[in-house]
Amino acid sequence: MNAAPAERRPVMILDHDPELVDTVASLLERTYDVRGIPSAEPLGGLATGDMAIVILGPTHNDRATIERIGDVTRARPGLGALMLVDGASPELLRLALRGGFHDAIEVESVSSDLLDAVDALWSRLELSAVSSNGAHGGAPALAKVTTVFSPKGGVGKSVIAINLAVALSRGATKPVAILDLDLQFGDVAVMLRLQPVHTIVEAAAAGDQLDEVLMASLVARHDPSGVLVLAAPTTPSAADQIRPKDMLNILAVLRSMCSHVVIDTPPHLSEVVLQAVSESDDVAFVVGMDVPSVKNARLGLQAFELVQLPIDKVVLVLNRADSKVHLAVRDVERSLQMKVDVTLPSESLVPESVNEGVPALLRSPRSRFAGKIEALAKLIGERTSARASGVRT
């Protein structure tokens, strides 16, 4: 990727109001080369490796333009997007954040906030340019992200997230991290017998100061596996301090330092979880082997569709699939109208390993549970490489 010289950092603004374009140009003129563009189309002409920022002004805060810019930025890692809003609806803001916009700034506070936001975004683009070893042909070094989710509590999300991370860390060239987004009752650290000094709260509070060096001091390392954990807050009330944009910032830093990030989640689709799901390459959707679990899974999948999260990210994981209940795998598939990708057996080793604080994969590597977790990790790896080569699985 070609980092543009500091004196000519290109910023494009899309807005019909020439006064606003002039204001933005004068606010940024010391460091940025600002020009107005009439539509999102010129952005399509940028090369994949070009670094630039696009600012979407209030006259273009519509769904179609937001989606168009989202598509263009996704295909160009060097292009960052910001939005200037004039009382935009929460729905539009959510769409923008999900579509890859990094920040939204109220027009009335441009003079105080815009330069900081543009600087922060530029630093982020530079950071990812450095860590993606050569955008031209070389595979980007950003971590793949897998969120483990279920709308039902107690179905095995955390156990699966932990063991999946351990499996993915084997042979990985960079660390694997677990981000515990069960912000009220996260127990990944406890399940690994870790006593983290810091949690996601400090990572969120660091804001734009958060970088790989700071993150390395905030994560706890599980020495037996090498897996890094950014723990959930120690008090449930701290959950409110973590906003979707904090999570995005945290995830961006983890992606640049790791080969894979596994996200554990609470049993509901909060804004932060929605954002995590939309940032993920894959979602391991966990279903338990009982009727309420299957019913909730159906509702959860419908919710994904409602908020337009691509259903093809879902890897369906049936946990405790061999439990002696009057339910068969095909009943679950029929009810969810989806094929189950991986089934995990119910084994007493799992609660034992949780109580001992040792991942089942390390405690009993030859167990059926460990074998199936390996299969899940392999499937996720294959989906990643298939996507990289443009093949759909």
Ligand SMILES: Nc1ncnc2c1ncn2[C@@H]1O[C@H](COP(=O)(O)OP(=O)(O)OP(=O)(O)O)[C@@H](O)[C@H]1O
């Ligand atoms: N395959 C399995 N075999 C036996 N026990 C299991 C299995 N999977 C999970 N469990 C047990 O189920 C319990 C809940 O697991 P876990 O905490 O991972 O669920 P969760 O979905 O993360 O729950 P929560 O929604 O409360 O965070 C644990 O005691 C765990 O040991």
Ligand SMILES: [Mg+2]
């Ligand atoms: Mg859990």
